[in-house]
Amino acid sequence: MADEKIIREVYEVLESRRDNPIDSYTSKIMQDSDKKAEDKILEKIAEEAGEVLIAAKNDENLVYESVDLIFHTLLILVHKGIEIDEIFEEFERRRK
Numbered sequence: 001m002a003d004e005k006i007i008r009e010v011y012e013v014l015e016s017r018r019d020n021p022i023d024s025y026t027s028k029i030m031q032d033s034d035k036k037a038e039d040k041i042l043e044k045i046a047e048e049a050g051e052v053l054i055a056a057k058n059d060e061n062l063v064y065e066s067v068d069l070i071f072h073t074l075l076i077l078v079h080k081g082i083e084i085d086e087i088f089e090e091f092e093r094r095r096k
Contacts, residue, residue: 004088010071014078030079041079044072 014026021027029044030037048069055065077087 007074008084011074011078011084014075018078026075029075037079038076041072041076045069045076048072 017027018030051065052069055062
């Protein structure tokens, strides 16, 4: 599945940035203390969710804003140590 492949690649990059920090937005945000990193990521999720709502209402940039929301959702999952396969398994379970 091409869709699963790109999500998996993004997830692996986020895991790498968590485990082998470089000078990047995602590495920096995850290198704060666990509580501070979590708070920053959750604030971004709330901000991006608001932007998705506005984009949907105005019929503008919905795909762009949705990808930002999905990206930050993936970021919190990586930060919390959730394995990507857990996510795909949950989708499969719900599909039945």
